Amino acid sequence: MTAPQPKAPINWIAVFALIFLPIVAAIAIPLYAYHHDFSLAAWISMFVLLGVSSLGITAGYHRLWAHRAYEATLPLKIILMIMGTFAVQNSILFWASGHRTHHRHVDDVEQDPYSINRGFWYAHIGWMLRDYPSGAANYKNAPDLLNDKLVMFQDKYYVPLVIAVHAGILLPIGWAVGDMWGVLLLGGLMRLILSHHVTFFINSLCHMWGSRPYTDENTARDNFVLAIATWGEGYHNYHHIFQYDYRNGVKWWQYDPTKWLIWSCSKLGLAKNLRRIPSFNIKKAELAMKFKYAEQDLAVYGHNVNEDMATVKLRISQEYDAFSQTLNDWAKLKELEIQAKKASVAEKIHQIDDKLKMEFQLVEQRLSHHRQTLNLLVNNLKKKAQAN
Known part of the structure; x- marks a missing residue:
């Protein structure tokens, strides 16, 4: 009889960000609303800044750095790095390398960092709460990122950058609209939680719910509803067979604001060599x-x-x-x-x-x-x- 395998150690930083902060939000936001109410500007800040942080992940972390689906000028890379840092989903190096591993070993319960075959909870959030071997950093698949000075700068100074970016964005907005606590709670805390789960939907629901019009070799699905929720990433079946395309939604009617952002940047001279599958x-x-x-x-x-x-x-x-x-x-x-x-x-x-x-x-x-x-x-x- 073999001895039971020890559980992976708890990742307390992830527990703080993904469990403790939502609990704080569930208590603090209703209390503040009851005693003070939120200004319209605070609500607007939440939705606008949600777009900023989410697009930093989809256009920056995902399509630019993880898949090299297009090339960006240094000013655009700096902007996307700041936007992605604002989303607080670890550094570009860690995120992009792990995502490449996911594509290489998709659905493998041992090697895919967030395999849906280990259940919805695990793929959505559970894989981050413990230090599982499949989620350990291994940068052998990211030599290009290791040679990227901006990526390595962000990785080295990630925590100070997170603090600086949040202070540099939230405090001036709160001061300008005269509702500092409202902006910090909605544009800061609530926006962060929503931004997290928007991304996590791609790892969980996009591998469970929808159609498979391009391949049935993996669990990835296309879903219009999830595309709206995930800034165009919901056409996940297409993405898993054609991962190097800068588009996820390839049909004219498909909602993909990340694609539109990248295309617009190319017209402004900020991006080039947009990769398209024939x-x-x-x-x-x-x-x-x-x-x-x-x-x-x-x-x-x-x-x-x-x-x-x-x-x-x-x-x-x-x-x-x-x-x-x-x-x-x-x-x-x-x-x-x-x-x-x-x-x-x-x-x-x-x-x-x-x-x-x-x-x-x-x-x-x-x-x-x-x-x-x-x-x-x-x-x-x-x-x-x-x-x-």
Whole structure:
């Protein structure tokens, strides 16, 4: 009989920030509201500063430093570092390195720092309350960050920076609006708690609730409601298959203010080299999942429409073969493009590019056709099953 494993030691700093401070807020804020009430300016400070700290994490810690999804000028990096420090989620180095480990070992209960397979509570907050081995700092995956002077400066002076940033933001606002305690309680304390849990939703709910339109190889989900709550990070299924894209919401209607902020900074000359996954790769992943879901629908609804089963299976099989041929054609076109650019003189490349672009567009149109045909087949199957 093996001896029980000792529990991981408690992280008292995390307990103070994540357990004690919310208790203080639950007592102090209602008491202050009862005796003094909060000014409108204090409420506004809470919402505005929530955006500041949350975007510091999503645009800075996450998409800039953890994934290198774009490049930022030094002034923008300093601003994002200050915004992220204001969120009090540890240093850029610790946060980004741990997040890279999460992507590399997603859902692994031993190596993923916040694996959802250990439960909602653990993924949301529990992994920080004890010093679990999976959450220990290991910067072998972050040589770029170790060579970043700004990142290392923040890591070295993190605690003084947290104090300085909070004093430099909250005290002038409280003095200017004439409600110091209101701003400290709402714009400071309540905003900090909300900012924490907005980020924690990405680790917990975004791995539990929503759809998987691009991959089912991990637990990450896309969810419009969570995208609103998490400043665009809710399209998490897309992010886990295409983590180096500066966007999480790639469709025009998807809510992703972090993407809009990065794009706006690029137009102002503050950011460059915004990385985007080619649209064909996105459509390919989306359509491959549609074929998987079509097979599942056949298994669920097919027994109710036996007379049409052979026809439906044949049509889906034919459509999948056409899809595979489309992928082969795309690969050949990419090879032709590479060879043409190597072999052609500069003045001929433009002509070749124009021709290849037209052929690429035709291939993408074929992908759209496959998706429409597949949707039609599945919808007809469901309608016939319901009718029977």
